Amino acid sequence: MEGVITKSKDVTLLEILDRVLDKGVVISGDIVISLADVDLIYVGLKVLVSSVETMERLRGEPFAGAQEEPT
Amino acid sequence: MIDQKTQMKIYAHCIVDHSQAIDNDIEGMGGTPIYNIPYRDIGIVVSHIDKQTKDVPKEWVLKHEEITEKLMENFNVLPMRFLTVFNNEKDILGMMKDYHNDFRMNLDRLRNKVEFGLKIIWSAEEMRRRIINEVDKVDDLASLKDNSLAKSFMKEKIEKYKVDKVLEKEAERYIVVIDNIFNKLSVEKKLQKLTTENLLLNASYLVEKEKQKDFKEAFERAKNTPGDLKYLFSGPWPPYNFIVLTKKPDIFTPLEILKTMGNTSF
Numbered sequence: 001m002e003g004v005i006t007k008s009k010d011v012t013l014l015e016i017l018d019r020v021l022d023k024g025v026v027i028s029g030d031i032v033i034s035l036a037d038v039d040l041i042y043v044g045l046k047v048l049v050s051s052v053e054t055m056e057r058l059r060g061e062p063f064a065g066a067q068e069e070p071t
Numbered sequence: 072m073i074d075q076k077t078q079m080k081i082y083a084h085c086i087v088d089h090s091q092a093i094d095n096d097i098e099g100m101g102g103t104p105i106y107n108i109p110y111r112d113i114g115i116v117v118s119h120i121d122k123q124t125k126d127v128p129k130e131w132v133l134k135h136e137e138i139t140e141k142l143m144e145n146f147n148v149l150p151m152r153f154l155t156v157f158n159n160e161k162d163i164l165g166m167m168k169d170y171h172n173d174f175r176m177n178l179d180r181l182r183n184k185v186e187f188g189l190k191i192i193w194s195a196e197e198m199r200r201r202i203i204n205e206v207d208k209v210d211d212l213a214s215l216k217d218n219s220l221a222k223s224f225m226k227e228k229i230e231k232y233k234v235d236k237v238l239e240k241e242a243e244r245y246i247v248v249i250d251n252i253f254n255k256l257s258v259e260k261k262l263q264k265l266t267t268e269n270l271l272l273n274a275s276y277l278v279e280k281e282k283q284k285d286f287k288e289a290f291e292r293a294k295n296t297p298g299d300l301k302y303l304f305s306g307p308w309p310p311y312n313f314i315v316l317t318k319k320p321d322i323f324t325p326l327e328i329l330k331t332m333g334n335t336s337f
Contacts, residue, residue, distance in 0.1 A: 025170075025174075
């Protein structure tokens with residue numbers, strides 16, 4: 001994401017998923033196609049925060065201190 | 072000769088406030104260039120994907136966002152939800168006709184604005200521990216001598232209720248302090264409190280493009296809010312969280328399906 005401040009690419013992906021899966025212009029398209037591992041992704045969304053927290057624990061550093069300056 | 076168009080489906084990227092062709096070299100989902108399909112004073116940017124596409128890789132999620140952000144550099148955009156796909160241009164134009172007023176209204180409202188995300192995490196467990204210590208000090212039931220099972224059960228329930236209430240009030244107190252920092256720099260906001268126990272706040276703010284720098288500086292100040300809080304700040308995003316459609320998608324609910332089958336007893 002342009003100007004993203006979050007450091008981890010995984011966190012960025014979670015933030016994107018948090019938006020693109022059920023927000024924006026939500027209309028009924030003609031076709032239903034699916035994201036591979038879609039169940040996993042949706043389950044992942046429900047535990048988005050848990051994932052964020054887990055990643056943070058694994059890195060052993062707080063988000064606030066892990067940020068990069070916007071590019 | 073095989074008509075290539077019949078072998079393709081159309082992937083919708085975003086609505087743009089632009090009704091002319093787009094001069095670009097941006098590659099769409101299926102590897103072919105994106106292009107704009109005009110409808111009256113607006114357009115929808117699309118690309119072709121293979122008709123056989125059933126499952127798509129996770130990389131498409133990033134690509135969807137990347138393409139929208141590139142377009143956002145030059146146009147006012149309304150991002151489509153990921154994986155909005157049509158059979159042909161005729162269907163797209165039908166949809167554009169149905170939603171034109173909504174799209175026009177949103178494009179005007181969201182012009183030159185971007186979205187920022189703010190997630191704040193706290194340790195609910197730690198907060199509970201602190202609250203329980205406080206509750207114990209003032210708990211009039213704590214002096215009960217009768218240790219019957221019923222009373223113990225009731226005491227436990229009451230204490231949990233009290234702790235939950237205090238926890239919620241504490242969350243509100245934090246959110247007011249933090250939101251106060253961002254509120255005056257945004258034009259719209261969406262705040263969700265405690266969607267999970269540890270997600271104190273999940274907020275989206277709509278911000279004028281020219282105030283982005285101020286907003287980022289405000290975040291630096293917000294990080295100094297007293298308390299053991301973790302922050303996840305992201306943006307600028309296309310305004311995913313602020314698109315409001317008055318026309319509902321043509322998706323039948325189970326109840327409507329039953330009604331179309333002649334069962335009107337519902």
